[in-house]
Amino acid sequence: MRKKLYRLDRAGLSSLFDVLKQEGYLVYGPTLCDHAIQWLPLSSLDDLPAGWTTSTAPATYRLLRDSAGSLFHYWTGPDSLKKVLHPARACITHAERDNGSFRIWNETPQPVKRAFFGTRACDLAAVTALDRVLLQDRFEDDIYKANRAAAFFVAVHCTSSAPTCFCASTGTGPQARSCFDIALHERSPQEYLAEPGSASGSAALEKLAAPLAPPEWAKELAESCTHAAAAQQRRIDLNTAPVVISLNFDHPRWDHVAKRCLSCGNCTSVCPTCFCVNFEDHTSLDLQQAERLRLWDSCFSQNFTYIHGGSIRLSPKSRYRHWLSHKLARWQEQFGTSGCVGCGRCIAWCPAGIDITEEIAALQTTTHAAAMTGVSNHGN
Amino acid sequence: MSLILETPAAAGRPAMQPVAARVASIIKETHDTFTLTIxxxxxxxVAYFQPGQFSMLYDFGVGELPISISGDPERREHLTYTIRSVGQVTYQLVTRKPGESIAIRGPFGSSWPMKEARGKSVLIIAGGIGLAPLRPAIYHVLRHRGDYNRLVVLYGGRSPRDLLYRKEFAAWGMLPDTQALCTxxxxxVSWRGYVGVVTTLLRxxxxxxxxxxxxxxGPExxxxxxxxELESRGLPPSQIYLSMERNMKCAVGFCGHCQMGPYFVCKDGPVFPYTKMKPYMDLYEL
Amino acid sequence: MATSQVTAALAAHPFLEGLNPNHLEKLAQLAFEVTFEPDQIIFREGDPSSFFYLITSGKVALEIAAPGRFITIQTLTEGDELGWSSLLEQVNKQFRARCIDPVRALAFDGPRVIAACEEDHEFGYMVLRKILAIVADRLTATRLQVVDVYSAKGAHGK
Structure with missing residues (x-):
């Protein structure tokens, strides 16, 4: 049976927001905040950045007016769902002195029902990647698990691409294909196509009593997304990346990028899949209470690999190499998926304008095709 | 590697949840190394471990560290850790007194290939504090002596005053079909043993x-x-196993710090077959 | 020890593994067996270099004098070679060699070995190759000791 597709007008969209509210969801959406579009709780859809768009390029992110008045005519901002699902700072363990000994406990994470209104295909792919790392390997991250289980995703398909986008080449966009509860296509600021992606998505849409959409709308959506994909200038070849990386551990390009890289860690904090964390311990002034905080960490920090005697990756070159190798090669070996979803955030938010697509391409162009096949034949 | 283990998560406690435990004793092994039993x-x-595994030890308000378990896997009333005091957390841990508490998580990681070694000789090569995670493997062989052929323990230390478990080590050397040599x-002048790198003992x-x-x-x-040296003496790489050290903050593959090539040392290791490590060991700053 | 016994002892020594019988015989004629008691000094630092030894049993400490004490920098045991500097000309012993256990060894008079090498360059080349292998092994071992891998601060240079 084919899925029902609905036609929503602007009022219908607001009704969807209200339904989610009624079902107890705290609804997050893109909002204007600090000269960027960021994920924050919405009080109504009026908080969406209607009439705004963004312009991105290496080391560039600008807000611009959009005369069409669209609700969703912009792309990824500096933050992603990671900010909420895998928070940058969380207290995980408490301890309290007790009669010469101490009690120690982890709080059971309280699930907050959250709906994310306006997630993009790349960001949903990032959630799928994080699911694999934090839920589907040998252990479960209970904070992520609680947040993830209570999350509802209202996706928005991208029918145009930003200059920094390369999701077509990573196979993660521009059309959202999975992981959403409802997917929207903004045909105009007044007209939306809504497609359910889950039982709860269907149920929410049913409540709206919205009219069904004409069947050709789905075709039009697919065409728009195909155009958006074709318009992307940047790309990454994920199939050859693991081999290229393993063949080029000592490539001069790493020195070249190290001269530009500031080791600031911006790329890792804006990346929707970078999951690394560190821990910090705090005690109360009377030393009776202690807590352990979990904080986002970056593999660009010098102490990241510290073992007694020194850090393994001391040079910025080795830290960049680790980051790129992990994203494009190791991740596939570790989790069977790509660590890069083609969102392009690391390109826009790198203060030095380092472009991951350019870096891997530089390695690829100097790697002889025969050498690459040779390595693949050995099953490397 | 050798045995599939029930993880703490599978046992019903979240992987990141520590459990408080009382310190039973502290023995000073050397000027900077102590053995803590809890x-x-x-x-x-938490007490069910395989030789080669580690626990995360937490001291109140100071922090948490991965520490190899150095005791007998079949004595579950105590967990034993040999800790070298080299930083703040290790200092705090070794200055605990019997009756005080610390908190632990675990056990974590892969173990020594005790099953694969059955019917074969076991050659143990330890350097410095590296003898600690190997001691449970030695205990295992000694408890199940009939399952193994010869047991050889080669141990290198910095100086005589840095050697761990000296009495026990000497006793191993007296056992039948067992060699225990240290350098x-x-x-x-008072040291009558060997001086030189540990590989010189192989002869x-x-x-x-x-x-x-x-x-x-031991040190990488x-x-x-x-x-x-082992390869040059005809030992196939597939019969060599190594325990690797990397910065491990979480022990369950979430913190990302311990990655070494495609591996997370905490959950894929710390014990690896040399065949897996070989391509990565010579890569500087990997 | 009869020459045939010396030849057998030589042939069994790892130092001379793979040596051709003529060369082995030549070396055997230059060798004689020696024994030392525990704590006996085989040579002292600064001694003119004369003998070199192939240890067949026991343990020898190579020591260097520091004010008020000796530091052992290496121990040599069966299968090891001791005193290779006697095959160089005009070099005095660099270390003190002290027996820890009763030691048996095959001894060679350095100048006589050098003379034999000069006389038969093929033989000389073989001896030098064997010596070079020892020196290389010794150098690697020493470098690893210098690195001080077990130090509380981690290996030096970090």
Whole structure:
């Protein structure tokens, strides 16, 4: 049976927001905040950045007016769902002195029902990647698990691409294909196509009593997304990346990028899949209470690999190499998926304008095709 | 590697949830190294470990560290850790007094290939504090002596005063079908043992390389040279196992710090077959 | 020890593994067996270099004098070679060699070995190759000791 597709007008969209509210969801959406579009709780859809768009390029992110008045005519901002699902700072363990000994406990994470209104295909792919790392390997991250289980995703398909986008080449966009509860296509600021992606998505849409959409709308959506994909200038070849990386551990390009890289860690904090964390311990002034905080960490920090005697990756070159190798090669070996979803955030938010697509391409162009096949034949 | 283990998560406690445990005793092994025994809550999964695994030890308000378990896996009333005091957390841990508490998570990680080694000789090469994670493997062989052929323990230390478990080590050397040899980098006149790197002891080893499983733990430089030496003596790489050290903050693959090539040392290791580590050991700043 | 016994002892010594019988015989004629008691000094630092030894059993400490004490920098045991500097001309002993256990060894008079090498360059080349292998092994071992891998601060240079 084919899925029902609905036609929503602007009022219908607001009704969807209200339904989610009624079902107890705290609804997050893109909002204007600090000269960027960021994920924050919405009080109504009026908080969406209607009439705004963004312009991105290496080391560039600008807000611009959009005369069409669209609700969703912009792309990824500096933050992603990671900010909420895998928070940058969380207290995980408490301890309290007790009669010469101490009690120690982890709080059971309280699930907050959250709906994310306006997630993009790349960001949903990032959630799928994080699911694999934090839920589907040998252990479960209970904070992520609680947040993830209570999350509802209202996706928005991208029918145009930003200059920094390369999701077509990573196979993660521009059309959202999975992981959403409802997917929207903004045909105009007044007209939306809504497609359910889950039982709860269907149920929410049913409540709206919205009219069904004409069947050709789905075709039009697919065409728009195909155009958006074709318009992307940047790309990454994920199939050859693991081999290229393993063949080029000592490539001069790493020195070249190290001269530009500031080791600031911006790329890792804006990346929707970078999951690394560190821990910090705090005690109360009377030393009776202690807590352990979990904080986002970056593999660009010098102490990241510290073992007694020194850090393994001391040079910025080795830290960049680790980051790129992990994203494009190791991740596939570790989790069977790509660590890069083609969102392009690391390109826009790198203060030095380092472009991951350019870096891997530089390695690829100097790697002889025969050498690459040779390595693949050995099953490397 | 050898045994599939029930993880703490599977045992019903979240992987990041520590459990408080009382310190039973502290023994000073050397000027900077101490052996701590703790009493895990009775029947708690934290006490069920395989040789080569580690726990995360937490001291109140100071922090948490991965520490190899150095005791007998079949004595579950105590968990034993040999800790070298080199930083703030290790200092705090070794200055606990009996009756005080610390908190632990675990056990974590892969273990020594005790099953694969059955029917073969076991060659243990340890450097410095690296003897600690190998001691449970030695205990295992000694408890199940009939399952193994010869046991050879080669141990290198910095100087005689840095050697761990000296009485016990000497006793191993007296056992039938067992050789226990140690060497130091710097010896004084009163030291009548060997002086030189640990690989120089290999010439005294009597065993059939193809029927031997080697287990190595120590500084990475030492392991690199030892693996080369073992290979040159005819031990196939597939029969060599190494325990690797990397920065491990979470022990469950979430923090990302311990990655070494495609591996997370905490959950894929710390014990690896040399065949898996070989492509990565010579890559500087990997 | 009869020459045939010396030849057998030589052939069994790892130092001379793979040596051709003529060269082995030549070396055997230059060798004689020696024994030392525990704590006996085989040579002292600064001694003119004369003998070199192939240890067949026991343990020898190579020591260097520091004010008020000796530091052992290496121990040599069966299968090891001791005193290779006697095959160089005009070099005095660099270390003190002290027996820890009763030691048996095959001894060679350095100048006589050098003379034999000069006389038969093929033989000389073989001896030098064997010596070079020892020196290389010794150098690697020493470098690893210098690195001080077990130090509380981690290996030096970090």
């Amino acid at each position: 009493e895990p809550p009775e029947g708690d999964p 130091v980098d710097y010896g004084g 005294h080893v009597r065993m059939q390389p193809t029927e031997t499983i080697a287990m190595l733990c 430089i030492m392991m690199r040279y030892a693996t080369r």
